[in-house]
Amino acid sequence: xxxxxxNIKKVLVANRGEIxxxxxxxxxxLGIRGAxxxxxxxxxxxxxxxxxxxxxxxxxxxxxxxLRGEAIVDLAVEIGADAIxxxxxxxxxxxDFARYAEQKGVIFIGPPASAIDAMGSKIESRRIMIDAxxxxxPGGRDPVxxxxxxxxxxxxxxxxxxxKASAGxxxxxxxxxxxxxxxxxxFREARSxxxxxxxxxxxxxxxxxxxxxxxEIQVLADHHDxxxxxxxxECSIQRRHQKVIEEAPSPVVDIDLRRRMGDAAVKAAxxxxxxxxxxxxxxxxxxxxxxxxxxxxxxQVEHPVTELVTGIDLVIAQIxxxxxxxxxxxxADRQPQGHAIEVRLYAEDPFNNFMPSPGRIEYLRLPExxxxxxxxxxxxxxxVPIYYDxxxxxxxxxxxDRAHAIARLERALKELRIEGIRTPVPLFRxxxxxxxxxxxxxxxxxxxxxxxxGEWAASQVDASELAxxxxxxxxxxxxxxxDVVTSQPKVSGGQRSHWKAVARRxxxxxxxxx
Amino acid sequence: MELIIxxxxxxxxxxxxxxxxxxxxxxxxxxxxxxxxxxxxxxxSLLIEGRQHEVTMRRQKEGVxxxxxxxxxxxxxxxxxxxxxxxxxxxxxxxxxKQVTAYMPGRVVEILVAEGDEVEAGQGILVLEAMKxxxxxxxxxxxxxxxxxxxxxxxxEGGDPLFEIS
Numbered sequence: 001x002x003x004x005x006x007n008i009k010k011v012l013v014a015n016r017g018e019i020x021x022x023x024x025x026x027x028x029x030l031g032i033r034g035a036x037x038x039x040x041x042x043x044x045x046x047x048x049x050x051x052x053x054x055x056x057x058x059x060x061x062x063x064x065x066x067l068r069g070e071a072i073v074d075l076a077v078e079i080g081a082d083a084i085x086x087x088x089x090x091x092x093x094x095x096d097f098a099r100y101a102e103q104k105g106v107i108f109i110g111p112p113a114s115a116i117d118a119m120g121s122k123i124e125s126r127r128i129m130i131d132a133x134x135x136x137x138p139g140g141r142d143p144v145x146x147x148x149x150x151x152x153x154x155x156x157x158x159x160x161x162x163x164k165a166s167a168g169x170x171x172x173x174x175x176x177x178x179x180x181x182x183x184x185x186x187f188r189e190a191r192s193x194x195x196x197x198x199x200x201x202x203x204x205x206x207x208x209x210x211x212x213x214x215x216e217i218q219v220l221a222d223h224h225d226x227x228x229x230x231x232x233x234e235c236s237i238q239r240r241h242q243k244v245i246e247e248a249p250s251p252v253v254d255i256d257l258r259r260r261m262g263d264a265a266v267k268a269a270x271x272x273x274x275x276x277x278x279x280x281x282x283x284x285x286x287x288x289x290x291x292x293x294x295x296x297x298x299x300q301v302e303h304p305v306t307e308l309v310t311g312i313d314l315v316i317a318q319i320x321x322x323x324x325x326x327x328x329x330x331x332a333d334r335q336p337q338g339h340a341i342e343v344r345l346y347a348e349d350p351f352n353n354f355m356p357s358p359g360r361i362e363y364l365r366l367p368e369x370x371x372x373x374x375x376x377x378x379x380x381x382x383x384v385p386i387y388y389d390x391x392x393x394x395x396x397x398x399x400x401d402r403a404h405a406i407a408r409l410e411r412a413l414k415e416l417r418i419e420g421i422r423t424p425v426p427l428f429r430x431x432x433x434x435x436x437x438x439x440x441x442x443x444x445x446x447x448x449x450x451x452x453x454g455e456w457a458a459s460q461v462d463a464s465e466l467a468x469x470x471x472x473x474x475x476x477x478x479x480x481x482x483d484v485v486t487s488q489p490k491v492s493g494g495q496r497s498h499w500k501a502v503a504r505r506x507x508x509x510x511x512x513x514x
Numbered sequence: 515m516e517l518i519i520x521x522x523x524x525x526x527x528x529x530x531x532x533x534x535x536x537x538x539x540x541x542x543x544x545x546x547x548x549x550x551x552x553x554x555x556x557x558x559s560l561l562i563e564g565r566q567h568e569v570t571m572r573r574q575k576e577g578v579x580x581x582x583x584x585x586x587x588x589x590x591x592x593x594x595x596x597x598x599x600x601x602x603x604x605x606x607x608x609x610x611x612k613q614v615t616a617y618m619p620g621r622v623v624e625i626l627v628a629e630g631d632e633v634e635a636g637q638g639i640l641v642l643e644a645m646k647x648x649x650x651x652x653x654x655x656x657x658x659x660x661x662x663x664x665x666x667x668x669x670x671e672g673g674d675p676l677f678e679i680s
Contacts (some may be wrong), residue, residue: 019568185650192641192648356618357618358644363570384616419556419570422587462584469585469589471528472546473579474562475519475541476558477538477573477579
């Protein structure tokens with residue numbers, strides 16, 4: 001398993017958006033050149049602006065650009081990149097991509113293709129975990145070929161059940177089915193999503209465990225047979241199985257549970273010969289029992305919360321491991337320091353069924369100050385394309401304890417301004433004010449439940465806010481607009497019209513500058 | 515100036531007068547003295563009774579504004595009394611077939627029905643894909659598919675008509 005140390009001098013980032021920026025930062029801190037690929041939709045994107053080298057990989061649709069695995073590996077060879085960092089999503093859990101890179105002599109910054117294969121199939125990984133003595137969620141293990149087979153399996157397991165794509169992840173190809181009449185449509189959607197997202201329509205049915213918490217363990221494994229757990233993240237605030245808010249440590253995990261979950265995660269990683277950074281996801285039930293869910297064989301979106309409470313830079317650790325260096329000693333014994341929370345900023349409307357909200361970011365002001373970190377992939381004036389995942393940025397805060405972290409996040413959200421598109425920020429404010437959230441009483445169904453009941457809704461306004469404000473503001477905007485329309489000259493030549501000049505003078509409040 | 519303002523299910527008549535530093539606004543029996551400053555763009559500082567509100571007002575179309583404040587992003591409709599009268603008269607006359615539009619830009623990946631089909635409420639009509647998510651657009655009520663405005667693999671913009679059900 002041991003391999004000689006090979007210094008990486010140039011990394012090709014096979015991704016876009018905030019994670020491409022995150023990886024470039026790690027490269028630059030190690031003195032490594034960072035190259036990126038970009039699609040036509042991303043020519044002027046932030047990763048391109050921050051990269052040392054940038055190469056066009058194709059038109060906007062991802063299957064013609066960021067999913068062109070062979071072309072990306074061939075490009076790495078051509079430009080003399082020693083390694084490829086896949087980020088998350090796209091090709092990050094594609095074993096063929098990792099294998100092809102290995103064949104071409106390019107280091108894949110991630111686990112061996114065999115580990116991706118083993119963990120990539122939910123059915124196969126469950127079997128391996130059972131053999132390794134790691135507890136799994138009760139449910140069917142056989143794929144269901146059609147609606148009739150799914151109905152039979154669901155009837156046996158009893159509703160509610162989850163339909164899951166064997167190759168799935170991120171909630172894609174997954175449907176919660178509460179009763180038999182919902183099953184046909186859900187099966188059709190799950191299979192259609194599975195085939196278009198993963199090229200594999202294998203579906204299986206599993207018991208849906210009510211009110212579980214999502215707790216995951218970050219692991220690092222080097223090429224010298226060392227595997228360590230870096231503690232847990234709690235990601236129970238989810239909508240349709242997509243994480244929305246993550247934190248570390250979990251408010252319900254104590255030192256003993258952390259050690260037991262860590263041991264299980266290490267066992268899971270060892271069972272597939274894992275190397276590099278990975279995450280073992282568990283469901284934690286009300287009684288403190290935990291079940292293996294899946295292993296994500298890549299860097300996670302929410303990795304920063306672990307970085308903030310452990311002081312370990314996971315991207316740098318990934319590159320060091322890929323170079324063949326051993327893990328630094330003493331990692332396994334660390335306990336989390338303080339508390340970190342992350343919110344994901346998506347271009348979507350949280351109070352309108354999370355409808356995507358692509359468009360132009362008219363204005364962007366990121367929060368600053370103590371304990372605030374922005375992992376942002378967009379710039380003011382940039383377009384949010386319709387072709388990709390709608391996540392724009394992550395806002396992460398660190399506080400001395402959970403209450404401090406919550407207060408800091410509320411403060412940071414007050415400073416944040418994103419104009420031109422909708423984001424879930426108003427929902428985040430409500431979640432952070434919620435008594436259950438503040439008390440750490442979380443479960444995976446909480447967000448969908450509280451949205452459905454109307455407890456969290458666009459109309460739920462902080463009592464200290466001025467409810468008439470939108471009306472007052474719109475009236476003023478309309479009055480300003482009338483001024484503009486009525487004073488606009490009928491004929492405008494090539495010169496700046498009079499009303500604009502008036503507006504600009506008003507804007508700076510100083511008539512002397514021109 | 516008198517204005518009619520609609521926000522969610524609320525409709526208010528508002529009186530607005532210009533003052534030296536901004537506006538005096540009468541709304542729902544309350545007089546608001548608003549001191550206004552802006553950056554030359556859409557971002558405004560509204561000082562109301564000493565309280566600072568950072569608000570962005572962005573015109574979506576004539577008479578419709580997106581207001582972004584600590585309360586969230588709100589769509590607010592503003593009209594003069596004459597426009598309001600005309601609008602009310604128009605809304606009183608209902609129409610036959612109900613047109614369903616695309617709520618976001620995306621691509622039609624599958625059409626599940628044909629023109630003339632009788633469909634039931636909740637039945638899938640077509641599948642729209644945007645931002646890697648597939649969404650089955652379903653009939654809100656039972657009826658006949660009068661018209662399909664799109665074809666398979668067609669790209670649509672938000673607001674484009676998809677189909678009509680009578």
